[in-house]
Structure formats: structure tokens, C-alpha cells
Amino acid sequence: MFIRNCWYVAAWAHEIPESGLFHRTVLGEPLLLYRLSSGETVALEDRCCHRLAPLSAGRREGDCVRCGYHGLKFAPDGACVEAPGVDRIPIKARVRTYPVEVRNRWVFVWMGDPALADASQLPDNFSCSHPEWHYKPGYLHYDTPYMLICDNLLDFSHLSYVHENTLGGSTRIAQSRPEVERVPRGIRVTRHVPDVPPSAYWRSFHTFEGHVDRWFIYDFLLPGTLLMDSGGRPAGQPEGDMTGAVRLHSCQTLTPETENTTHYFFQQAYHAPQAMAETTETIFKGLIAAFEEDRSIITAQYRNMLLNPDAPMLPMAMDAALVQFRRLVDSELAREQAARATYPVAATA
Amino acid sequence: MFIRNCWYVAAWAHEIPESGLFHRTVLGEPLLLYRLSSGETVALEDRCCHRLAPLSAGRREGDCVRCGYHGLKFAPDGACVEAPGVDRIPIKARVRTYPVEVRNRWVFVWMGDPALADASQLPDNFSCSHPEWHYKPGYLHYDTPYMLICDNLLDFSHLSYVHENTLGGSTRIAQSRPEVERVPRGIRVTRHVPDVPPSAYWRSFHTFEGHVDRWFIYDFLLPGTLLMDSGGRPAGQPEGDMTGAVRLHSCQTLTPETENTTHYFFQQAYHAPQAMAETTETIFKGLIAAFEEDRSIITAQYRNMLLNPDAPMLPMAMDAALVQFRRLVDSELAREQAARATYPVAATA
Amino acid sequence: MFIRNCWYVAAWAHEIPESGLFHRTVLGEPLLLYRLSSGETVALEDRCCHRLAPLSAGRREGDCVRCGYHGLKFAPDGACVEAPGVDRIPIKARVRTYPVEVRNRWVFVWMGDPALADASQLPDNFSCSHPEWHYKPGYLHYDTPYMLICDNLLDFSHLSYVHENTLGGSTRIAQSRPEVERVPRGIRVTRHVPDVPPSAYWRSFHTFEGHVDRWFIYDFLLPGTLLMDSGGRPAGQPEGDMTGAVRLHSCQTLTPETENTTHYFFQQAYHAPQAMAETTETIFKGLIAAFEEDRSIITAQYRNMLLNPDAPMLPMAMDAALVQFRRLVDSELAREQAARATYPVAATA
Known part of the structure; x- marks a missing residue:
């Protein structure tokens, strides 16, 4: 459903x-x-x-x-x-x-x-079409239900482990506690991780002197769209000062193909007066490599779920955002089901 | 069943x-x-x-x-x-x-x-073994229920679209209205299509001066056998005169392998005092190519049916023969089910 | 279950x-x-x-x-x-x-x-680790329920047919009647087959003058382990005299992977003061070839069972051991189910 x-x-x-x-x-x-x-x-x-x-x-x-x-x-x-x-x-x-x-x-x-x-x-996926934001579009197909991928995107503690050698690079991402808020039709997650090494992903297209203060600020909106401002500035540098910083804007969205398979459309854009072909390609390849790490662990997770459909999950602190989002989905589904008594969906054209 | x-x-x-x-x-x-x-x-x-x-x-x-x-x-x-x-x-x-x-x-x-x-x-598949009818035997396996292939063979309007570049060649086949009659254990379909270009299939083994008058006359018999006289004569030429005409006799039969898979045995024979190896091969290859067009569209149709098993079909004028045949099958099934109270099928040897 | x-x-x-x-x-x-x-x-x-x-x-x-x-x-x-x-x-x-x-x-x-x-x-798989018994370890994966493989191992009449050109070699194996006894947690099968040609498998690593007296003595123990002493001595030679004889000890065990797939671990060891690399390899390869014969027929048998899940089997004389073993499994399952009222299996750690 x-x-x-x-x-x-x-x-x-x-x-x-x-x-x-x-x-x-x-x-x-x-x-x-x-x-x-x-x-x-x-x-x-x-x-x-x-x-x-x-x-x-x-x-x-x-x-x-x-x-x-x-x-x-x-x-x-x-x-x-x-x-x-x-x-x-x-x-x-x-x-x-x-x-x-x-x-x-x-x-x-x-x-x-x-x-x-x-x-x-419609979500504000502005960086998908903006003269100063550049990217190569991405698509992956998942043989898992879309909700498992929503879960993944709603909890970035996995960056420290799934993406240790790509997007992550420090266990302090997982140790940090994000702020989770309700926004219209979604959840806002704000996570600051001060004074950590830059990720291997960033180092593939940017030069850093030392540690960085990282941030991830994103909305995750119904039915499954992530809009994210993220980046890192030299550790200790004031928030307003972007000298030597990396800043990315990412639009990602999940569309169920069937109950058990999913389309995943995504990009991660960098800000520059003009596109630089090599940077665009490096960022794209790095992103694909990291997203295949996600697909691998989520597919393995789903195999375990198919093997024992009754095995319960144990909610923990890092699940705050995904639990809230699942509640949002459930209430929306309930609201639609109630309304369906009134109008017939499938008969329209 | x-x-x-x-x-x-x-x-x-x-x-x-x-x-x-x-x-x-x-x-x-x-x-x-x-x-x-x-x-x-x-x-x-x-x-x-x-x-x-x-x-x-x-x-x-x-x-x-x-x-x-x-x-x-x-x-x-x-x-x-x-x-x-x-x-x-x-x-x-x-x-x-x-x-x-x-x-x-x-x-x-x-x-x-x-x-x-x-x-x-037993159906009269005479052209499968006759000194003056020649062919190379064909077999295809379908990953669809046999009834969808019966449907296909009972409505030749598809020749204009599925077989546009092989067996068909004119939209006037689809526009023509066949005569549909009951015969013992089956349906007789008679379709005349005057003054159309000869099909690419025919042109591969026969030379034509201009348009042809085409005919298709076939019985489709329980459980799923087609016996067909078809051909084309120079447009306007009297029915009895076969000068310059193509005439084929085809025997085709569908055997359910399982509920969802089917064996398809078929031939299309030409009439000649003696077999001509090259003609036999050309006709066979053309037929296989065309029947793979059928298999492709029927398999796609079946995928859609599996995706949404409740999607209804909308009967239209061209379905006259297939609707009658499905009724025949249903009444035969009902008759057998009623009789089964009397004798035990599976216990016999 | x-x-x-x-x-x-x-x-x-x-x-x-x-x-x-x-x-x-x-x-x-x-x-x-x-x-x-x-x-x-x-x-x-x-x-x-x-x-x-x-x-x-x-x-x-x-x-x-x-x-x-x-x-x-x-x-x-x-x-x-x-x-x-x-x-x-x-x-x-x-x-x-x-x-x-x-x-x-x-x-x-x-x-x-x-x-x-x-x-x-724990079963006494001593020949898996013994200074005077030598083998190369084997593993096969089956896409069938484990019980069908137990059946196979409990009735060696199949050696005459499945393994005619490998482990068997004479229809007299099938004609012989084994002794079947209950032992703690299993069944003991004893089969003597006098005066038959040595198997092709044996001849691949041993030289024989003429016929042999063969023996198979094995325990098949819950949940699915075979421990077997087998061999052949020159026909007519007294039991105690092992001159010119082949003697093997085999440990084989079946572990359900899922309801419909199985892990099969096995070896067949020969007795010698020291391992001989070539003999070890010959015996291993012969065993694998023979066990692939089993996998082939059991997989075909299982396909037939999937096609018609209600087709009944007809018990015959050669099924004595496997019928007893299936009864043993069923009574053990019943005993566990009764006990399960008392303790919760899945909750323990």
C-alpha cells in the first residue's frame, strides 16, 4: 500500500x-x-x-x-x-x-x-536546474521496498560504517546527535560534526589543510524526497566564512516501482560559476560508489527480512527521524484510506 | 483448469x-x-x-x-x-x-x-503429411497461458500491427470484418481483404505484379488447433483462377505445458509437386520471425496482467471469434466438471 | 519444520x-x-x-x-x-x-x-581427523529438501542404477536385502553383497584380480548423519583377512539450509599409514562425480514433486530403513512440539 x-x-x-x-x-x-x-x-x-x-x-x-x-x-x-x-x-x-x-x-x-x-x-529541487549548481544525474534500481531506503536516508549514523571509506571517515558522525524537527510534509534533520577529518569523497575533488567542521541539514519529505545542504569548513572557522569549505546540495528521491522494488533518482551538486567537467565526473563517480555501498547493505538487510519475516527490529536513539517519518507515512495512508470511501481512485482518468 | x-x-x-x-x-x-x-x-x-x-x-x-x-x-x-x-x-x-x-x-x-x-x-492436419504440401516443422515455447495465444490466433486484426512488416502489410486487414461461424468443436473464421499490397513474407518467396486479394479461412478447434487455408491472388482475378497466386495451408496447435506456459507446434505449407529446399527454408524463417513478434507482444501483455491481475479487458467488435471460443471452452469445462462426479479421471491407467 | x-x-x-x-x-x-x-x-x-x-x-x-x-x-x-x-x-x-x-x-x-x-x-566422525585415515573434504549444495537426500542414503539399492558406472556396478546390490536395526538416535543398515565385480570407482585407485565380496555397514543418525564402514575383499576370502581388500570409512551429513535447500558435507577416507596425494585426489573426484549423479536424480524427483504436490509415493520393500528413519524424525518432531509448551526456543540467547 x-x-x-x-x-x-x-x-x-x-x-x-x-x-x-x-x-x-x-x-x-x-x-x-x-x-x-x-x-x-x-x-x-x-x-x-x-x-x-x-x-x-x-x-x-x-x-x-x-x-x-x-x-x-x-x-x-x-x-x-x-x-x-x-x-x-x-x-x-x-x-x-x-x-x-x-x-x-x-x-x-x-x-x-x-x-x-x-x-x-512539489519539493524544491532547485539545484537540479540552476546555472550555478552542477552535477551529473544518477539513477539506481533497488530490489528492496522503498521504505528501507527511506530509513537509510533518515539516519546518517550509517555514514561512519557503511561509508567509512567514502562519504564518512569518522565514527564521530555516528556519535553526534542530530536535531529532528517536523516540517510541513516531512522531517528536518540537522547534524553538526565538529573537528573531523574530511571524507575520502571530498578529498577526491578538494584539497584540505586539516580537520573540518561538517554539517548536514536536510528535509526528508513525503513520499520519499531528500533535499540537503551539506559540507565542511576548516575546523573552528566561523559559520559565515566559506573560505576553503566544501558545500554541496543534494536532491534525492525514491519511487516505489512495486511493493518490493524501487527507483532511486539522485544528484549531488556543487556550487561554481561554471561546471567543471572533471569535478562533475569525480563527484558523480564517488556518489555512485557510495550509493552502491548503501544498496549492498540494504539488500542484505532485506534478504534477512525475507528469510524471517517475523524478526522484530529494536528501535534505538538514532532511529528518531525514521520513526517520525514512518509515523507520518502511516497517518497519511490512514487519512487516504478514510477518504477513499468518498471518491474512487482507480476509476478516474 | x-x-x-x-x-x-x-x-x-x-x-x-x-x-x-x-x-x-x-x-x-x-x-x-x-x-x-x-x-x-x-x-x-x-x-x-x-x-x-x-x-x-x-x-x-x-x-x-x-x-x-x-x-x-x-x-x-x-x-x-x-x-x-x-x-x-x-x-x-x-x-x-x-x-x-x-x-x-x-x-x-x-x-x-x-x-x-x-x-x-482428431483434427484434419492433412498438410502435415502430404506429398504435395511442403514445410519445415516449427516449435516455440511460451511463458504465458495458452488461452492468450488462442486469443491471438482468433483475431487476425493483429496482422496489421504486430506483423506490419512480416505477415501483414496493410491496415485494411484490421479494418475488414471477418465472418464468424460455429462448426463442430470450434469456430470458423472467414476473412477476405481485397486489393492490398502483398505481405513482405510472401514477397520473400514469390513475385507479384501489383496488389492482391487476400483470404484467410480457418477453423479453430478445441482445445487449441488452427487449420487454415490462406493466400492471395492478383487483385480482381476470379476466385477460381490461381494463376500467379500464393496459397498456403497452415496447421498450428497449442498445448498447455502448465497453467502459465505453453507448447506451440506449427507449420505453414506450400503446394507444389515437389519440395523446393530454398522456398521451404524461406517460408519457415519468415514464419518463425513473425511468430516471435506474437510471442513478444503476448508476453508483454501477460506481464501487464501479472502486474495487475484485476485489470479488466474491454471486449470490442474484433473479439467476436475469441469470445465465442472462450465460451466454448468454458462450457466444455463445465460439462467435464459435471461428469467428473461420475468417473474418476486420475485413477485410471 | x-x-x-x-x-x-x-x-x-x-x-x-x-x-x-x-x-x-x-x-x-x-x-x-x-x-x-x-x-x-x-x-x-x-x-x-x-x-x-x-x-x-x-x-x-x-x-x-x-x-x-x-x-x-x-x-x-x-x-x-x-x-x-x-x-x-x-x-x-x-x-x-x-x-x-x-x-x-x-x-x-x-x-x-x-x-x-x-x-x-555428537556423532563419532572419527575418520574426519585421524592420522591413518585420509580424504579430501567434500561439500555440495542441493536445491531440494534435506529429507529426500536422507531417503537416498538410507536405501543403497540405488547404487545399482544411479551409480551403475561409478559406485555400483552390479544389479545384485539392489537385489540384496539389507538388515535394518534401530540404534540409539538412528538406524543401522548392514548389507553384504557377495561375489560381484568391483565398482569402477574402486578400480580407479585399486587393482583387483576378480570378483569381490562387498559390505556396507552404516549408522544413519538424527538429524541426518551417515557413518559408514564399507569395502570389498576378494570373493570367498575369509572376513578377517583384508589382503587385497578395499576398505573405506565415510562420514556424511545433511544440514537443511531452508525448507527446500540443503548443505551436504561429506568425505570418504581410506586407511593407510600416510596420505598418498594421488589416491586422495582420485577417491575425492570419483566421489564427487557419483554424488552429482545423486543430486541429478533427486533434483529431478523433486521437480516432479513440485509439479504435482499430491502425487503419492508407493512404499516398497527397499524402503524399510527410510520409513523407519522418517518415523524417528516424526516422533522427535512431535516430542519437541509437545515440549515447546514448556520452554520458549526462539527467546533464548
């Missing part, structure tokens, strides 16, 4: 071809994404209403898409506008459409009641 | 070795097929009654087969005739046998009550 | 590294095995009590192990002794430990109530 009335990232904008059809499964539903001649991106149910073949196996015809099985043709509003050999097209011949918003290179789809689609809920 | 009191093709005759043992799973049951010294083909349950090992992992001893695990020996009538170290062979020591008919190179097995096995129900 | 209050072999001793962490799943439970600085081997639940990550993905710190996810540190007694960022470690922060006995190079773990761990139940 997933929260439905919210935005999920279905793709990086560059993944949707200029002309042509793009498939992605989101919340267990097959989606077809494509661009109209106007440039607008649309999302349709990727399943012909006739015999359920994926429309993405068909072809574009102007702004329409034709099913590759028996040739039904659908307009961008989901209506079947042609059915070979059929005199009168049934009114029920249509596929569902999903509200789409493309914001800062992320393609968001609204998986719930279209009437409730609310652009004000 | 499958219709049981009917003939299913278990193999092409040439698949059963001269001496040796051949395994195939049919309707979820493991079958052992082999030839007696008389040339007769027999089908036994491929599962020793003792510890359930497949007899096909054992060996031939004359007309008997010996289990490769503990050495029980079975006669062609399914009776255990030797059990090493056992003084008195229990009367229950036997495996089930299945009635077999080999007709025109197809090996049919009767999966239901042997007492009801009825050779008059 | 498995018998829990007994010893299962989790590994050959050499598999547990000098320093470092070793994982193996036993009875569906993830185990971490490692050696303390004292040399003692310990077994812990390989699943952190916090978020269920496998501890084997972490690292050794002296005699402790630190989880690689959030850094919890566990002592060899299973207690969490450090949790980064946590002021007061909860008393429930611990992982289960399993009693371990290393005996003759086999690492045994006790999967039930630790209070009942009883070293007197």
Missing part, C-alpha cells in the same frame, strides 16, 4: 525521448510517458484498455499513440480515438492519464485522484 | 527418438513418450510410482522402461514388472498410461478418461 | 577463517561463525537486533563483531556492548548465540534450547 495523492518522480526529464515512447512502472502501475509536439510531457496508463498490451510496445502517431497489438489509437487525454474494424468506439474505451509536472529536470507524476493534484506540494 | 477429454499434441513425431526416451510436460503432468519395437508410440506418466523420479531419466530395456533411481521396470501398459529386491510386486505398482494417436506427424495424447478417447475428434 | 534440539554441521572447520567472519544459513536462520583469539569458534545470529543487517557484512574488532550498518558492537556472548550515539544500551540489544562444538573438523551448532545442548549426542 502506498500514499497515492502525492507526486512521485517517474523519470529524469532527459530519459523521455524527443519523439518515441518511454515506459516505467510506478506503484505497480505501468506508465507510458511521452512528449507532445508542444513539448508537454504526458503520462498514460501503459496498458491498452482492450487486451492490456503495453502501449509503449506500439508507436507514436503525431500526439497520439497506437497500440501495437490490434491498433487502437489513443489521444493524450486517454480517449480511444480509433479502433480498426470497429464502427462505434465504446465510451469506456480509454486509458487512465496521470497529472504530470516537470520541475527542474524531474518528471513528477500524481498517482492519486487527479482532481487533488497540487503543484504546491 | 483444462479440458481433459480431448487430444493435445505432445510432440512432432520426429522428436520421439527411434530408441530412447522423450519427456514433455502436458497440462502440468510429466509424460514419457517412446516407440515400441513395433513402431507404436506410447505415453506413460513420467513419474515412477515408487519415489516419483522421472522414468525418462532411466533407460529402455526392450519395450519396457527401467527407472534410473531404484530400478523398477515398467511395461508399456504401465504395469511394474520388476522391482529389484522386492519379492511380490504390489498390484498398485504401476504408472498411468495415456492413449496416443500419431496422425500426420503430430503425436496426440488423450489427457482425460482413456475410455472416452475418440479418434474421430 | 525441523528437529531443533540436536547438532547440525554448519561448516568444515577450515571454512571458518582464522580472523574474519563466516556466514551460513541453517534451518532458515542466518548464522555468523568466527574464531575467538583463544581459537574457540562461536556462532551468533547473523542479524543485527537493531535493523536486521547481517553482522557478517560488518567487521571483527578483537573478539567482538561490529555491524556494518549503524555500528552496533556485539560481544561473543551476543550482548550489544556499544551503540554509537546511544547513551544507554537497551538490555534487549543482543543477538542469539548458538552452542558450538568442533569435533574432528566438523563445526556443529545446536539449533534448539541451549540449555539442552548435549555433547554426548
